[in-house]
Amino acid sequence: MTNCIRINGREIGGGHAPYIIAEMSANHNGDMGVAFRIIDEAKRAGADAVKIQTYRPDTITLKSDLPDFQITDGLWAGRTLYDLYEWAHTPWEWHQPLFEYAHKLGITIFSSPFDNTAVDLLESLNVPAYKIASFEAVDLPLIKYVASTGKPMIISTGMADADEIAEAVEAALEGGCKELAVLHCVSGYPAPAEDYNLRTIPDMIARYGLVTGLSDHTLDNTTAITSVALGVSIIEKHFTLDRSGGGPDDSFSLEPQELAVLCRDTRTAWQALGRVDYGRKSSEQGNVKFRRSLYFVKDIKKGDVITFDTVRSVRPGFGLSPKYLDKIIGKKATMDIKANTAVSAETFKA
Known part of the structure; x- marks a missing residue:
């Protein structure tokens, strides 16, 4: 038709x-x-x-x-x-x-x-x-x-x-x-x-x-x-x-x-x-940094074990996603880390 x-x-x-x-x-x-x-x-x-x-x-x-x-x-x-x-x-x-x-x-x-x-x-x-x-x-x-x-x-x-x-x-x-x-x-x-x-x-x-x-x-x-x-x-x-x-x-x-x-x-x-679209939209790109992510909240030394009281989920979003929190706890720091540093894969031993 x-x-x-x-x-x-x-x-x-x-x-x-x-x-x-x-x-x-x-x-x-x-x-x-x-x-x-x-x-x-x-x-x-x-x-x-x-x-x-x-x-x-x-x-x-x-x-x-x-x-x-x-x-x-x-x-x-x-x-x-x-x-x-x-x-x-x-x-x-x-x-x-x-x-x-x-x-x-x-x-x-x-x-x-x-x-x-x-x-x-x-x-x-x-x-x-x-x-x-x-x-x-x-x-x-x-x-x-x-x-x-x-x-x-x-x-x-x-x-x-x-x-x-x-x-x-x-x-x-x-x-x-x-x-x-x-x-x-x-x-x-x-x-x-x-x-x-x-x-x-x-x-x-x-x-x-x-x-x-x-x-x-x-x-x-x-x-x-x-x-x-x-x-x-x-x-x-x-x-x-x-x-x-x-x-x-x-x-x-x-x-x-x-x-x-x-x-x-x-x-x-x-x-x-529009259309069916679950992807990130152009107007959202600048706000990604304000999502939550994992940050160290205490100074720790190289070799220290990462515990729940040393890492938190906070804004902004430059660290690893909060979904990785349980995988990070119990790992050892690979370097001296200052408080308020974003958690990244380089900061702990896998």
Whole structure:
């Protein structure tokens, strides 16, 4: 299966630092200038990519006031689905300038398409990868259509059970996707950390054999940083300029300084994992001399028998290791020895 994928030249997988995606979502709040600034700040924070969403209200839902289409609870209560997506969508005419701006800055930009026409638009912009949103993970025809582009694909798995994830993966592979990743996700906005059950991540890695990441909707970075120790290769977080901005997703998004901390701390966590290594580390070399070793604590003459009251285990570490104490006791000194002299093989007869 897939143990590494590549997006815009960046290797993503177990042997590389986590790939950090700043999800713009609806946080531009209908202002293209804000969208440009979000891209600026994502780049400045150290994110690998910024992601947008490509839909229009009429491509994602129906314009209806019937009960099925009413949102009755949560962040967006009181709106219809059509109203929400009209408010939240990224206008299609923004896509080309946003892509051009990201390219100019040197940060990868890609998107979540929500229907085939969105895929066609993104293909015209030569998008380097696709993300399937959690709510679309059951849309197997959409997944197959995305797969047919031959681009890398990331599938978010919020709300999907193990069988549904397997079906999405199968659809992607059958559709021709060669570089596939899945994200463990909880589709709550925000989601409590205790819902994340991060021990699911190693099971996903073993079960599906794919590059695996985390789409994190908690309010801080703890869950994301913890996930690094469990093997994630991708971390996605919603990103905004101002959490109190009043937009659809602002309230559960990271602000610029928090994204910078996420980028820094996840990479530090990944570096700290390292490999299995019981050897002495470079940072320890200078402190070896402060370990305990054997020292003479009394003056003794050549030929005197070394006894327990003439030798002690103390710091520093220039003498023989304390493990040799019993072998030294009862031996004879080979020379006159002053107190506070390190015990060495030359100071006694073997």
